[in-house]
Amino acid sequence: MAEIQWQKFTEFSLCGLNAKGKAVVSKNGNEGESDDTRPGGPLHRRSFLGGSIAAAVTATSLAGATTADAVTSTGLKAGAGRAAIDIPPSLLPLDGFTTVHDDLYVRILLLENGSRRVALAVLDLTSISAEAITAMRTIIAKASGVAPADIVVTVTHTFSAPHVQATTTSTAAARYVEQITKATATAIAAAVEGLQPARVGFGTGKCDVNVNRDVLTADGWWLGTGEAGSSDKSVGVTRFDHLDGNPLAILMNYSVQSSVMMESVMANGDLPVTADLAGAAVQHLEKQYGGDVVGFFLVGSCGDQSPAFRSKRYTIDKDKKWSQVDAQDAGWLLLTVQGERLGTEAVRVSETIRTSGDGSGSTVRLVTDTVTVKTVPGGHPTGPTTTYDFTPTGTADVPIWILRAGNGAFVGVSPELSTDTALAIKKHSPFPHTAVMSMLEGGSKNMAEAQSYARITYEAVDSSYAQGAAETVAAKIGTMLHSLRG
Numbered sequence: 001m002a003e004i005q006w007q008k009f010t011e012f013s014l015c016g017l018n019a020k021g022k023a024v025v026s027k028n029g030n031e032g033e034s035d036d037t038r039p040g041g042p043l044h045r046r047s048f049l050g051g052s053i054a055a056a057v058t059a060t061s062l063a064g065a066t067t068a069d070a071v072t073s074t075g076l077k078a079g080a081g082r083a084a085i086d087i088p089p090s091l092l093p094l095d096g097f098t099t100v101h102d103d104l105y106v107r108i109l110l111l112e113n114g115s116r117r118v119a120l121a122v123l124d125l126t127s128i129s130a131e132a133i134t135a136m137r138t139i140i141a142k143a144s145g146v147a148p149a150d151i152v153v154t155v156t157h158t159f160s161a162p163h164v165q166a167t168t169t170s171t172a173a174a175r176y177v178e179q180i181t182k183a184t185a186t187a188i189a190a191a192v193e194g195l196q197p198a199r200v201g202f203g204t205g206k207c208d209v210n211v212n213r214d215v216l217t218a219d220g221w222w223l224g225t226g227e228a229g230s231s232d233k234s235v236g237v238t239r240f241d242h243l244d245g246n247p248l249a250i251l252m253n254y255s256v257q258s259s260v261m262m263e264s265v266m267a268n269g270d271l272p273v274t275a276d277l278a279g280a281a282v283q284h285l286e287k288q289y290g291g292d293v294v295g296f297f298l299v300g301s302c303g304d305q306s307p308a309f310r311s312k313r314y315t316i317d318k319d320k321k322w323s324q325v326d327a328q329d330a331g332w333l334l335l336t337v338q339g340e341r342l343g344t345e346a347v348r349v350s351e352t353i354r355t356s357g358d359g360s361g362s363t364v365r366l367v368t369d370t371v372t373v374k375t376v377p378g379g380h381p382t383g384p385t386t387t388y389d390f391t392p393t394g395t396a397d398v399p400i401w402i403l404r405a406g407n408g409a410f411v412g413v414s415p416e417l418s419t420d421t422a423l424a425i426k427k428h429s430p431f432p433h434t435a436v437m438s439m440l441e442g443g444s445k446n447m448a449e450a451q452s453y454a455r456i457t458y459e460a461v462d463s464s465y466a467q468g469a470a471e472t473v474a475a476k477i478g479t480m481l482h483s484l485r486g
Contacts, residue, residue: 078196078248079191080110080190080194080294081107081187081188081192081294083182083183084183085103085105085106085124085183086183087162097271099271099272100272100273102273102274102275103275104275104279105124105275107295108184109240110191110195116150119150120296121140121153122155122296122297124161125155125157125158125161126159126443128164128443129164129166129177132181135184137153139181143188149368150366153442154439154441154443156258156299157416157438158279159262160258196242196243197242198240200238200239201238201241201354202236202239203236204236205345205346205348207342208308210232210233210256211231214226214457216320216455217384218319218320221458223306224315225313235253236252236433236434237349237353238435239353247289248293248294250285252298252342253435255302255305255422256299257306258278258307260311260334261274261312261332264311264327265326265328279297279339280336281297281339281346283295284339285343285350288343299439300435303446304459307334311335312325313325313327366402366403367402367404367484368400369399370397371473372395373473375392375394376390376463377393378462385461392466396464399414407432408434411425411481412440413437413440414438414439415444416444416446417436425474428478430482446460448467449470
């Protein structure tokens with residue numbers, strides 16, 4: 001049986017007064033993903049993720065959290081802000097990247113009830129270090145009054161962004177973290193300034209811009225376009241409104257890695273920074289609302305999901321041999337079209353959401369817990385194989401975050417979940433609107449489901465979690481969801 005290490009419980013109620021304000025700040029002053037094969041890349045991408053999560057969780061003081069009393073309701077307020085992470089030419093090349101195609105952003109959603117506040121920070125990054133998370137928490141806490149344990153940091157998982165390395169690594173690494181913290185300060189200031197009475201609503205759509213990436217080759221299972229594999233096409237949309245019915249923040253939840261331009265080198269030799277698919281989708285959404293709305297991308301079960309069309313992609317021939325080709329500059333059209341499609345569906349669904357009243361009948365709870373699972377030594381797959389030792393060698397505590405907002409629930413974990421795991425969580429959830437998220441707290445390695453271990457897929461070999469971990473986590477989440485609903 002899974003061992004529960006700690007639990008934290010906070011309750012809010014939704015209601016409000018009448019006010020309106022803006023919460024937007026404009027810009028200012030592998031293939032595997034296992035080995036970083038980018039020019040100049042000094043770091044294994046997946047080993048970096050695996051090494052940062054434990055320290056990140058410790059830094060939040062969550063491990064020592066205790067049950068908290070419910071807060072007296074004085075109404076939900078919400079505010080949102082965004083700011084670009086400035087990467088000046090003098091900072092390039094950085095982690096192999098030589099130019100910036102489009103900006104990376106820090107976006108922050110701030111929720112308040114009475115004297116308590118909670119914040120969600122979403123960054124256009126592959127991952128983020130524990131050191132940088134701690135720095136962000138310090139800034140957010142000071143500016144907003146949110147307790148550090150109530151600040152959740154996650155990433156969109158774009159693979160076309162420099163790793164956030166320790167500031168002691170180099171002057172460039174220190175400057176990069178400084179730029180991230182500057183953007184964080186600007187975004188949280190906007191969220192605090194725009195904080196106002198709000199209400200929330202949910203909707204679900206469908207978009208076909210993702211595909212299962214597991215394919216059978218002559219040498220075993222590898223990466224590619226697995227059309228017959230599991231893939232969740234649903235787009236979950238959450239809309240926070242002013243009390244006059246106009247949106248102030250829109251969150252989209254979709255299962256895909258933002259890797260359209262991953263490792264794609266341009267004809268002139270440049271390796272560009274881009275927020276990729278998540279950024280393009282959110283950019284389209286924000287443009288439709290004229291800049292008054294802050295859009296958020298919450299990455300779902302991305303472990304076995306890639307964009308339907310990638311610039312640097314795998315191809316499988318008639319003999320089931322695999323190879324890679326790179327569309328280079330032509331890849332930007334693939335990114336634009338897919339981002340536009342996903343963003344368009346999020347906008348369509350958003351326009352069908354109708355929040356009503358002052359929300360006084362809705363309850364919000366933030367619950368955090370952890371479950372102990374078995375682990376294996378994580379591999380660094382560079383090609384398919386038909387043999388691998390998955391014998392467990394240890395255990396690890398997997399944190400779980402659940403935010404309930406009325407009839408909606410946001411379920412978050414650090415590992416990259418696979419589609420079947422997320423679908424099972426949604427199927428058994430008592431909530432009509434359930435968003436499943438990966439990559440919280442900087443992210444960690446894949447957490448594959450049973451079939452992936454049987455096939456010896458990339459996700460299974462890349463994982464540091466043993467077979468059965470995903471099922472254990474899903475079962476714990478189910479228990480927590482039913483407890484919240486009850």
